[in-house]
Amino acid sequence: MASHTHRQVEERIRDSFARQSMMASIGATIVSVESGRVTLTAPTGEGFRQQQGFAHAAVVFALGDSAAGYAALTMIPPEAEVMTVEMKINLLSPGEGCLVAEGRVLKGGRRLVVVAADVWAELDGGGRRHVAVLQGTMIPVDHR
Amino acid sequence: MASHTHRQVEERIRDSFARQSMMASIGATIVSVESGRVTLTAPTGEGFRQQQGFAHAAVVFALGDSAAGYAALTMIPPEAEVMTVEMKINLLSPGEGCLVAEGRVLKGGRRLVVVAADVWAELDGGGRRHVAVLQGTMIPVDHR
């Protein structure tokens, strides 16, 4: 992306992000935006746990799905938004601590965008554990 | 399920449900528990929306995944819990108003339980709209 375009894309994503109350509720923030690649992070909040105290699968899903959706948003015309058509998540290990989701575009397209995401738990002593992989489809929708 | 067993199963589910802070955060409640079939409901809360004001996909996922997981819990030994191995969601229409998730067991098993769920939006004028279908795998884990 050209520097100018990149700033516009990032603005669109920050604007959309700000309007998703779900992202604020789970305490998510944007780490980075590149063409076809977006990274988000969120803590394992008190209010979003499963019965054993780990991050609820839905929070891991929320973060991975959003990172993938915003990655798709970097690849489509500026007047469009994206919606999730379908998403598959495989949970690899319990989510805890600081969660980081890296979304990426596997295949762009005018009609559909195929995406993937990895979610990691950053460990206190350094290093990170692979928490989940997601694979899905986004559809551009004109929101005007 | 025998009446006595049924009460025990329902207690296990209400107990597990109470320990999932995610369920309280989204305002979810248990509608019904039958053998292999559990129904949950939640409003489309202010804090759980996507950028257009509809229920965030992650809330629809949370409700469907939990209904499916609790349906699996009705079919396994009392000392075990279940965790989501993987879950696929197809979103059919925007979620709004009162969401209702019906989880069911497709195939029980000692090692794995295959599950499905439907999520509906109950409409103000009566009737309901199909919001999502989920299909996935739960694994029994001994939590002692």
Place this chain on the structure above:
Amino acid sequence: MASHTHRQVEERIRDSFARQSMMASIGATIVSVESGRVTLTAPTGEGFRQQQGFAHAAVVFALGDSAAGYAALTMIPPEAEVMTVEMKINLLSPGEGCLVAEGRVLKGGRRLVVVAADVWAELDGGGRRHVAVLQGTMIPVDHR
């Protein structure tokens, strides 16, 4: 579907089916065509087995995916075909004997059609065993 339209839809499906060499190779035939619902069958052929002698997952997939795709075809304009965008299969038990796949439309649409399928093994002594469930997305494509 009106009787006339129904005949046309069935002809389109039989025509498309005949052009799919994969269907002939696995010995598949059409059992029934209704609006939004198509049933196919195929034997567990010698050449399509996995290492234990059961039907290979790919044959179960082929039959379920095709039944779902043809179910979608009954719901779209006559000049279009459908292609599989994505498909998820959960295998419930080994496939053997006569396989029967029932595809159905969960949600029609101009841009995408969400589908599901069940695959059964018909048992020698009567009755049937649930072999697989599929859930996926078809996209109408204009083939002219």
Place this chain on the structure above:
Amino acid sequence: MASHTHRQVEERIRDSFARQSMMASIGATIVSVESGRVTLTAPTGEGFRQQQGFAHAAVVFALGDSAAGYAALTMIPPEAEVMTVEMKINLLSPGEGCLVAEGRVLKGGRRLVVVAADVWAELDGGGRRHVAVLQGTMIPVDHR
């Protein structure tokens, strides 16, 4: 893998591969076997096409699922085999020419192995096109 172990693993895979008549039927061969990573190839055979002449989704599935399954087989005890629990495929572009599937293990485990695969079409003029991505779960089964 130690050199000796590696030869044993490769033998197990070649032995299992030879017993899968599906692999012979589609003309598949093993390209390479590494720890947690297996590559297979097959032509787009006459008998395995969809209605437009491209490789049928089920052949792309067969190759990707098998590459992923054999990748899992490199990571489990020698007396076990693996079976597909579930598999999700996203089709990115039409399959034609020589198909190559690269399977890999995302997360090993005693009870389940999470896998992924990419399927490519090798182009006549060099280069390759991304045909499909798969993400799924394998289960070790003792076949004695």
